[in-house]
Amino acid sequence: MASKTGNAFDMDLFKRLLKYTNPYKRIFYFVAVAAILTSLFGVVRPMILQYTIDNALMTSDYENLVLFVSIMVGILILEVVFQFCFIYYANWLGQEVVRDIRVKLFKHMLGFRMKYYDKSAVGRLVTRAVSDIETIASIFSQGLFMIISDLLKMLIVIGVMFYKSWELSLLVLTVLPFIVYATRVFQKKMKLAFEEVRTQVANLNTFVQERITGMKIVQLFTREKTEYERFKDINDKHRNAWVKTVWYNSIFFPIAEMSTSITIGLIVWFGGLRVFAGDDMSLGIIVLFIELSQMLFRPLRQIADKFNTLQMGMVAANRVFDIIDTEAHIEDNGKLDISAIKGEIEFRNVRFSYVEDEEVLKGISFKVNPGETVAIVGATGAGKSTIINLLGRFYEIDSGEILVDGTNVRDISLKSLRSQIAVVLQNVFLFADTIMNNIHLDKEGISEEDVINAAKEIGIHEFINALPNAYHYNVKERGAMLSSGQRQLISFLRAFVSDPGILVLDEATSSVDSYSEQLIQEATERITKGRTSIVIAHRLATIKQADKIIVMDQGEIVETGSHQELLKKEDGYYRKLYEVQFKEEETV
Structure with a gap:
């Protein structure tokens, strides 16, 4: 069971969720491969661009220019194809998983004793069975595989950077720890914020459903104003929960963008000095590092964004599994089946x-x-x-x-x-x-x-x-x-x-x-x-x-x-x- 603290990630809960992908292992692995290839093609393109600048544009070699541009177009097409496969099948997998979880949840709820329903708000259970489960699908469609793809892309980018220029690589990496730290803090804050969001969504659903169902009582006892004021209060809490997530996003993403711009400035400054000094630094290398730094920091920002999605899915999964783990059934250990009775x-x-x-x-x-x-x-x-x-x-x-x-x-x-x-x-x-x-x-x-x-x-x-x-x-x-x-x-x-x-x-x-x-x-x-x-x-x-x-x-x-x-x-x-x-x- 996921903890209710600000821990950024619950591995046990995640492993439990992954078990639901077992019937779809082929699709799961295909999506993973598509994510890897998409990352590889994404890194290969700027490398070819660097080679094109240094060996075609700078030397005025038209034939090489046409050849390298053609290769980039081909890689771009492959990247688009695998990206399509990745997006489609990741979403397909997510929907298959939530369908299975929803069926299991509903079957489990069908067996609950009446005492459980006496104590549980209908709106809250509806939220768990509908919107919370749908949120779990985003773990696969926008969270898990996207994060894997981005992490892989970052590792490849760092490897290429050190291969091309260890000096520029160290320059880029001096800014990286700051962004990593900011991302970590951001993830923890967002975990708590999304816990509050899901709680307020459930409260709002419960209130609205009860008042709509009991609207006749509301009007008979002229409680329109009272219920309106209560709704405003609950709705304000719902809004405030979402505003808190917006606040964290508003702080993090400008910081990440500013860090990227500082990094590009450092690359141009240091690389330009090396070019002016006549060292082995080329214009293509500078362009390559500008592209690679973007590819390094952009996935990091996206990981934070996707981690938000993953967090919401994990919070929703925790709430759904909490119901699935609830032991509120009448023990059905009877072995006797009666087709007809006397009625005593x-x-x-x-x-x-x-x-x-x-x-x-x-x-x-x-x-x-x-x-x-x-x-x-x-x-x-x-x-x-x-x-x-x-x-x-x-x-x-x-x-x-x-x-x-x-x-x-x-x-x-x-x-x-x-x-x-x-x-x-x-x-x-x-x-x-x-x-x-x-x-x-x-x-x-x-x-x-x-x-x-x-x-x-x-x-x-x-x-x-x-x-x-x-x-x-x-x-x-x-x-x-x-x-x-x-x-x-x-x-x-x-x-x-x-x-x-x-x-x-x-x-x-x-x-x-x-x-x-x-x-x-x-x-x-x-x-x-x-x-x-x-x-x-x-x-x-x-x-x-x-x-x-x-x-x-x-x-x-x-x-x-x-x-x-x-x-x-x-x-x-x-x-x-x-x-x-x-x-x-x-x-x-």
Whole structure:
């Protein structure tokens, strides 16, 4: 894991990233070779230029002039060809790598337990999965190979310089340590600056996504001005983070440019004196060193620039790998696959807490026989919905046992267990897709005909058929094109079509109109017949026909019995709940 300090480079993180290039080794090596050849051709050209000046221009040799110019043109063409190959395949490699990382990241996130998402901002996760991963691609397209090419070019340039004139070489190298030091300081500062940039980008994404998603609440509670001021503050921090990177660039690059100009001045001054003195220094050598000094310092400046890109990619990689390394999965060690179940459910002294030392369920025990309809009621926060989350193993219990058909749910594979449980939630989530796709969710064995027949059976075919394009009507993001009642009906049909062994209705009729509720009640009677069903309800009138009612209060089961049995208890908790609701309905 990359450190959070100002260290310029994390080699362990870089090696880990390079492992993703293993499936593309041929392309990787080809890009490396193209980078090397591009560097070589870049250095050869000024050497031929020097030879042309000294052996053609200074001697007025026209034939040699034509020959050397032709050679330079040929080398230039080769350089262009290899540069094209380098740029194209370096970008291709980067995109292949980030595709593989993104797939791995998303697959990893699919298995996270709900507790992880409870604590993680959606906008931050979206930033990691989209923009951060795309930034990693720049490591290959603009960072790694560019830096290798530039470093190689610098080594070749220094070698050629000493071969041609050690005196001018030493003159050039006197300025080099200053630039190297400035580059090193620049890299460390930019590492910290880019850490801050990525943090502020994630904060901005999170804020904007939450406010857009909850815009109705923002406007209902007239928070426009408040949220606007908060956005300005977050946006200012985002701007300041970027301005800091601009500040460092504004200091470094003028210094590097000034150093280059000083070096050229020294070369012309010292070389000119040698020419005037009649030494073996030639005009071609002076021109060569001017070109080579440019080729030495320009890559150094580019390395700093490319290192910025590399730093941003490394920071992004660190954040992405941080999620990939997160162990937040429900252990799926179950070996048993169940294709059909009787539907017996048993909780044995189950204890659970979302937050450590704050128990939500306090040792509850109950049993649901196959085919029974059991209702769970209680005040908000009593632990009703928690029972459903634990049954599907979306959270791990602290202690106790949960059994389905006498088998501990830990011994059943997650996919198999959840395929036997269909849940209809109070807050229905629909994807931005057609009604048909939202119902069958690409589940094998469910055809379009099955969906239509199921809709007819529960009495909602007419409502769907009246929509534009009927079952192929796109409901848009979160089902925005449908009313809450219509979304609930679609969700109910989705559960019905999957033919589950266990059906769960979690406040399924609490937010629908009377007509939709009637449709759902009729469908409930059909789908729950002969099937184990758990109904969590706030409105007690909807659960009178349940075989058993479990009454919960503050994480404990306080009463169990049928509707009539519970009403007979003089000071019973259920009776008090029922009387309060009955009086409220009478008042209405």
